[in-house]
Amino acid sequence: MMLHAATPSNALAAGTAPLRPTFLARRSAADPAAATQALIADTLQRLRESGLPLHRRLVHAGDTVYRCGEAFKALHVLHSGFFKMVTITADGREQVVGLHFKGDWLGFDGIASGAYTCDAVALDVGEVWSVYYEALLTLSANKPGVTGMLHAAMSRQMARERESILSLCTLSADARVADFLRQWVEALDRRGLRTDRITLCLTRAEIGNFLGMTLESVSRALSRLVREGVINFAEKGRRHVRIADSQALGAYIARSLTPEPAALQ
Amino acid sequence: MMLHAATPSNALAAGTAPLRPTFLARRSAADPAAATQALIADTLQRLRESGLPLHRRLVHAGDTVYRCGEAFKALHVLHSGFFKMVTITADGREQVVGLHFKGDWLGFDGIASGAYTCDAVALDVGEVWSVYYEALLTLSANKPGVTGMLHAAMSRQMARERESILSLCTLSADARVADFLRQWVEALDRRGLRTDRITLCLTRAEIGNFLGMTLESVSRALSRLVREGVINFAEKGRRHVRIADSQALGAYIARSLTPEPAALQ
DNA sequence: CGGGCCGTTGACCACATTCAACGCGTGTGG
DNA sequence: CCACACGCGTTGAATGTGGTCAACGGCCCG
Known part of the structure; x- marks a missing residue:
């Protein structure tokens, strides 16, 4: 998809996780x-x-x-x-x-x-x-x-905000929508709210605006996610999303990053 | 292009929202x-x-x-x-x-x-x-x-960082490059450095990565900016950019937002 | 000199936008 | 009450922007 690399000397730093006694950490x-x-x-x-x-x-x-x-x-x-x-x-x-x-x-x-x-x-x-x-x-x-x-x-x-930039710059439209859901679920999870059935309180237009794409593309991406079995809509209203396995969202994103369908590697 | 005001009533908040007096100030x-x-x-x-x-x-x-x-x-x-x-x-x-x-x-x-x-x-x-x-x-x-x-x-x-998100979400590739230059010039200007001749200390690949596009697109966008007379390269090295009129960058961005070609102005 | 890396340009094609039509639920006024 | 308009969402077909792949030139350095 997008390029990576180009800057050579950037290996992951080998820093060991510190551990700070402060309540912040x-x-x-x-x-x-x-x-x-x-x-x-x-x-x-x-x-x-x-x-x-x-x-x-x-x-x-x-x-x-x-x-x-x-x-x-x-x-x-x-x-x-x-x-x-x-x-x-x-x-x-x-x-x-x-x-x-x-x-x-x-x-x-x-x-x-x-x-x-x-x-x-x-x-x-x-x-x-x-x-x-x-x-x-x-x-x-x-x-x-x-x-x-x-x-x-x-x-x-x-x-x-950096996560947003990362998502905008490196992911395809479909993956961006999946990542949006992933982040939403994660946010709910961190706050102890239920994550298997979520309610998007944004219109498709708002989601699209946030993700740098059109509302049609958002709609199509969601439909595709349903077709792939990653999510599905609750009976009532297309704003209620059921996410059986939140891991599947990450898997979908990763899948869309590799040109290979599913060979191996 | 990305969408702009395509959807008129877009996500603008409910509620009156007439005019904010001072967001330029x-x-x-x-x-x-x-x-x-x-x-x-x-x-x-x-x-x-x-x-x-x-x-x-x-x-x-x-x-x-x-x-x-x-x-x-x-x-x-x-x-x-x-x-x-x-x-x-x-x-x-x-x-x-x-x-x-x-x-x-x-x-x-x-x-x-x-x-x-x-x-x-x-x-x-x-x-x-x-x-x-x-x-x-x-x-x-x-x-x-x-x-x-x-x-x-x-x-x-x-x-x-929000400026970056804004640029990523609302501008075309060419405009994004122009906006990148504009922000760079503005940053230099605020610090009292010269802005008519700037040196990009990033490779095309790095610029592209930052702007969510490929290095080829960056190169093409820069070439187009030269062709339009908005910028030009200094004799030595294609990393040295001369910007006679920094306003022209903003004008170019605005132009690329409107379907109208170039009536006058 | 040869081999990197960097930048440019061209040709092709895919993904996402655009334009359009349609379905659905809801609020409103005749 | 129904008709109607309107906002929201979905889907299809056509177009185009920007990605991909490729070739090439300039530059620096071993």
Whole structure:
């Protein structure tokens, strides 16, 4: 498919997994799902006990947590729900640049410039906890763990954005859709939600926009995944996807990377 | 082409969304180049005066600042040079996920997991200042400005990664190359470096990898840009690009977004 | 000189977009 | 109540962008 290589001296680094006693590094624990759940619980717990004024807000599909251009004052922790981040360029291009779930922080994009640089839109009912950034900063001066928590959240988000770039650059359209499902399932899994039946709260157009393809291609890719037996649709509604074996998604992606049908090697 | 506004009512959020007044003004300062230069100078100044043990290191093309899998202990500020971030997936895909310049911070990807998640490779001679993350944290407890500086740097990096996603998802191959040049020029401009003659310190293969296309397509796109008069190559070597008018790059991108050929303008 | 690596260009073809038609569920107004 | 419009999803056929394969030229270095 795409090229790899070209840069010679890049072998995988032989670094051995370190192990940091900090509460940040719990992701590398044996069970990433359990680790993430602990992380989220810990985050919410800290916020609750911090004494900071928390603004809790219920949202419905289509509500915005913040909009592009608004003055940045607060960060937002997702207590439940699904959210998309949308940017609109000067020349009219619209782009979904990220998806977020329970436990994620929203609003980092506003720190550097003092104003949010995208819209944060709820895709379903959910609950958002908002905290003033300044308040969080002053708190973190006393409690060093808070800073670490924030940094780790940002770091994780950067890693996810890189995953997106990786997927966009190296995978075919079909594989991109499969990878999208894989990541969605993984996100749910890490949060202790059921992963055998998932509900996509995005339209085909939104998925396509996020994956850099047309809605028709998304539809075709999903149909192909059904035909291959990797997924199937629940009786009611074509947004409910049943994924018997989440490993199959990864296998499908890997399969589409090799020109060989199934020889060996 | 990729889709653009093909679907009119596309994913734009429900809710009113008339006009955002100030999303052009996000770089608040009148002169973004001067602002960035001040920011970089300020960052380096702070580090020098902080009393923290700084490890200064000279690098050459191909040297790694850190490698994927290494234990995360330090962040790195680029004092000069050009750097690429490369990830390698389990299934062998290799991907350039970011490019960095003077003033940028490297290593944020290691915070969450305790180990770096990509290779940071120098593309040219340069100088890197490394500082222990723990030391930075303890310092930031006393000096609140340090935390803000770090957060802003992370925020900026996230914004840039989103720019990449935007470019990958919404632009044709030719436009992507033009946008790549535009971003490179802009990065140089913000740092006070000359922008009329630039030197790409990446091979066509690396550019293509970063932009999600083949090296042949990069080569063709560049040739087309020359033919259109947007850029031209300096006599010596096809890595030296002359860009008489950096606006022309943006115009070329905009042109490629509209079906209209070239009525006037 | 020969053999890398890098860059360019051409010919061919496949994958994904485009354009189009259709089915389905839902909300709305006659 | 039904007719109708509308948003969403699916599928087909045609087109074209960009990938693949190949050949070639320039450059550097052993």
